[in-house]
Structure formats: structure tokens, C-alpha cells
Amino acid sequence: MLRLPQFGVELPETVDAVVALLRDNPSARIVAGGTDILPNLKHRLDEPPKLISLAMVRELRTIELDASGEGSDLVIGAGMTLTEVSEHPLVREHFPSLAKAAGLVASPLIRNMGTIGGNLNLDTRCRYVNQTHFWRQALGGGCLKSEGNVCHVVPKGRNCVAAMSSDCVPVLISQGAVIEQVGTANEAGKRSVPAGEYFRADGLRHTVREDGELTVAIxxxxxxxxxxxxxxxxxxxxxxxFPLVSVALRFDLDQDSPHGVVQGLTVVAGVLGAKPRLVTKLDDALGKKLSDPALSRIVSERVHKQCKPLENVPFEAPYRRQMLAVYTRRAIEALTAD
Amino acid sequence: MAESLLSLRINGEAVSTAAPSHWTLLEVLRYRLDLIGSKQGCDKGDCGACTVQINGEPVLACLTLAATAQRGEVRTVEGLSWAPEASQGCHPLQDAFDRWDAAQCGFCTPGILMAAEALLRKRAAVVTRDEVREALAGNLCRCTGYTKIIDAVVDASEVVFGQRGDESTDDSAQQTGS
Incomplete structure (x- = not known):
């Protein structure tokens, strides 16, 4: 039996009330679906005195089109469950890779609880961290991310390399998503952060989220x-x-066909370190048809060259590196199926 | 730590109880309300033995704070007995699990029943084996190998929603290798 540490629970009903609670309780943690933080608390990775639950905040539970700006945006409230995101007709129509990623998270039960905001802010994971306190003691007292001061993945490493393990994050970055934060310590009390700039290469603090901030929408x-x-x-x-290898791909084409010519592409890989990797040097893939075998060869070769998995999650890093290229190639081939 | 008062709705009844604020719904069900049908397995969301429904959605009681469960209608395996479709205190799913020997040690069964009940209610039709596999993908069973569980859920859906048409059912033969 895994017991939670003692804490108080706040059940605010509005975003403003959440922000006020965060301001007044700097050591409090936010809980949305609870499927990430509660196992971590049961493993004693943190012992916050207070949890601020988003369960009663109705304004976070919307998906809508917003045409007020230059173009139209799909705005997904951070409190939408992963089941709701994966099944929503607007998400499936405009962002099928997001619907797919949200629908691949964990199990149906966890998708019924976990939210898109929680998946975005999912804590980094490592085989030496996400274990019981007892297990970590047996290892000699934890590591940089728990109660110790060493790294078991990179010997003598001073930087935590726990892996960004969210399924949705690589997709959100590839689709140019913008994270809407409130409670920001600036004059407006809010800000918009491009998903590609939201993550940092530090497993202990892997996002630019300020302590007082709440993600309200994507x-x-x-x-x-x-x-x-x-x-x-x-x-x-x-x-x-959780994924052992993950990659999000986006091809902008001249026409919606397997023979469409690639005019832009974005490739983002997850589960490497704390920060998702944007694959670069893809220029010679431009101008090729989606169905051209050279395209999938070029892209999977670049992915293999630039993405170097670490022994921070199960399975040997060289094998995962190989699988990353294989899954990239298969995903591109599947896009040309019709 | 001081206990706080919880006002829950469980299996259609209003229930008030005091419990520590850091307790999960599963702890309150088992150790305050004596509803021990929901099982404490891995206690971290991997196994699904604690599956209950909140507002009709199957969720994990071990990862639900009891305080947040106050927002909705909680349904546990105990509540299946007096569902409208139950006869003589036995839900068609429970009856099918019995007839198909879909439970061996039985530890995972309450959670599987709650996930399967949600599937049948939402589909409101005879379900396919793939639909059952997907709906039960978060419920581990270390005894049966799942074949009989899937048989039982499909069978229960046929009992409730009428017989299957001409859809192929031959993947059960592949599954058992017979």
C-alpha cells in the first residue's frame, strides 16, 4: 500500500481563486487529474503542505475556435481530459496527430482523469526517480532529482537528465502551439509562451513556468x-x-495528397532529456513528394543522427535510438497510405 | 492530522463521513465506508483494480483525492447489484463473468466490471472484441489471459442489447489457439 503524505486540499472554483491560492501558498502544488502528481507524492518525491485542486474550476473545461485574431485558433482549456481531447471533432479534424497522441497516453482510465494541461506540465521521469522511497534508499539514497546528489544515468553529471515523457508535448511543439499562462509576475498577470520555448534542458525544472503560474489554455x-x-x-x-521513444512530424504540403510536395516540415522527438528535441538540417527534404522514399530516408536518418537517447528510461539507449529512426520512417510511410 | 468532512454521493446515496484530507477515494471507500469491492492493487494507476465510476466515467479511485470526488456521482462495484438491468441482485456482466469463468482469483474483477459497464452503457449495442480490449486496456489480470474476460463482456452485451448479427467472431478461436 502506498500512502500519500499529509496535506491539505483546496477546491477553488475559479481561475482567479487558483491564482490567489498559488500566490498565498508558494510551496503548494497544483493537482488536476492527479495521475502524475499523486504517484509521485506516494513515492515521496515531494511533500507539499497543500494541494490546490483544479477539479471544480469549470472555466478550464472548454474547447473552442477563436477567430478574433489574424487567423483562427483552436483553444483547448487546460482542464479538458485527454479522452475529451482525443475524441473531440475539432481536434480530430484540424490536429489529428494531437488526437492520436492524447489517445495514446497511458490507459483509458488515466485518460479519463488526466488533463491536457497536466500532460503538458508532466514532470520529467527517470528509472532511478519514479520508484518508491524504499527502492531509492536501496540504491544508496536517491539522485539529483530525489533526495540524493548524484546522477545514476550520467556518472558525475551535475545536470538532471530525467526524460520529458509527455505524449502530447512533441505534437504541440510541432503544431506551433502557444501556452496561455496566468498568475505571471508581470504587469498583465499573464503571458503566452510558444510551446517550443516552454521547455528547458534541466530535469529538475524543465519548464519556464513560474511558481505562481497556472496553465489555462493551449x-x-x-x-x-x-x-x-x-x-x-x-x-x-x-x-x-510511458513512451520509450516518441516523435511528432508535421509536413506542410502544396496539396493534401500523398504526392503533395513538402514545403515545410517540423520534427520533434521526446523522451531524450528534459527538453524535447527539434530536429534540424532538414532542408534537403523540402521539395520532395511526401510519397518519395527518399523523404522518409532523409528524415529518419537526421532523427537518428541528432537524437541520442540516454539510459534514463527502460531499454538500452542504442536500441531506442534505432527504434526512433524506424518509427519515424513508418510514421511517414503511414501518412502516404491514402 | 485533522479530519475533514466529506459529502459524497455513492451508488445513488448521499454519504457523509470524516477522513484525513490527504486520503484517496479508495481509502475512504475501503476504510471508512466498508465498501471493499474496489481493490487496492498497485496504488499508483497501473493495474486498474480500484476502478470506480465518477459521473459515469471509469476512473482510478487510488489516484482520486476523496475531496475532489465530492464533485460527482460515485459508483462502485457494489452498486452494480441494483442497476436497472440487474436481476436477482446480479448484473448481466456479473452473470456473464460467472458463466464464462472470467474470474479466477477475482482481485481484478471489480475494476474490470466497472470499466466494462461503462463501455456497454456508452456503446448501447453489442460490442466487438476490439472495443472490449480497448476499454479494458487499463485493467491488468494476471490469471485469465483476458480471453474469457473478453468473451464474457461480449456475451453480456449480447444479453443486454440482443444477438450479434453476421459480424465475424472468429478471432476468439485465434486467441485461444483452438
Missing amino acids: RLPLPSTPRRSAYAKWSVRQSID
């Missing part, structure tokens, strides 16, 4: 040109598991 600009996108995940089981 804003996704609707595609203005034909686009085909994919998300590929490899894990041991087809359910429950």
Missing part, C-alpha cells in the same frame, strides 16, 4: 495550407506505458 493556430501530421510512440505494452 492555443493552436489552424493550418492555413494543406498539412499532414503524425505522432509515433514506441512502448513495451500498447497500453499503460
